[in-house]
Amino acid sequence: MESLFDIFTRSYALSPEKDAEFFSYVGYLYCTDEVQSMRAYPQHSDANRLDHIRAVTYMSYVLSKRLSLDVKAASRGALLHDLVYYDWHDADFSHRPHGFRHPAFAADNAKRLEPGLTKKEIRIILRHMWPLTPLPPSSREGFIVTFSDKYCASMEMQLTKKEKMKARFEARLSEINKNLNNSPEKKNV
Numbered sequence: 001m002e003s004l005f006d007i008f009t010r011s012y013a014l015s016p017e018k019d020a021e022f023f024s025y026v027g028y029l030y031c032t033d034e035v036q037s038m039r040a041y042p043q044h045s046d047a048n049r050l051d052h053i054r055a056v057t058y059m060s061y062v063l064s065k066r067l068s069l070d071v072k073a074a075s076r077g078a079l080l081h082d083l084v085y086y087d088w089h090d091a092d093f094s095h096r097p098h099g100f101r102h103p104a105f106a107a108d109n110a111k112r113l114e115p116g117l118t119k120k121e122i123r124i125i126l127r128h129m130w131p132l133t134p135l136p137p138s139s140r141e142g143f144i145v146t147f148s149d150k151y152c153a154s155m156e157m158q159l160t161k162k163e164k165m166k167a168r169f170e171a172r173l174s175e176i177n178k179n180l181n182n183s184p185e186k187k188n189v
Helices: 004-013 020-030 033-040 049-066 071-080 098-113 119-126 140-161 163-182
Strands: none
Touching: 004 049, 004 140, 004 163, 020 033, 020 049, 020 071, 033 049, 033 098, 049 071, 049 140, 071 098, 071 119, 071 140, 098 119, 119 140, 140 163
């Protein structure tokens, strides 16, 4: 069984060919200009927002699958949980309460991007900042996304601040890429 660190690291080596099942849940949304534009925004330390949402989405996908939960809802909610079109690090006063306000902004943007979102997926987006925000997730999938968000954010910050962690990540990513490139068939993750 993969560790959380391996799942996080593997999210940096995803490809539509080798990870067809994962992309079957989120691929069409992931490839939209709106989601791809997240690359332009810094998120935690050196990670951009697209790196972050991809990591959270992949971890939510793997954990939901392991626990036989609603993989589609967890994956789609995770992919859209931080869909906001501004850099919350800017000195703009309206960005200061970002942690409290961005779930509603992301949910509104997600509904515009994908009008077919389910109530569960919208709640996952709206409640992913718990316990900072008062309402806890309302589903097991929501707890998975909330946990994955916190785990990935902490890893992103550690990779910038701790050289040993960054070296471990880069070594593991290199190993994962090597294994993926040497494997003729898709690995199950």
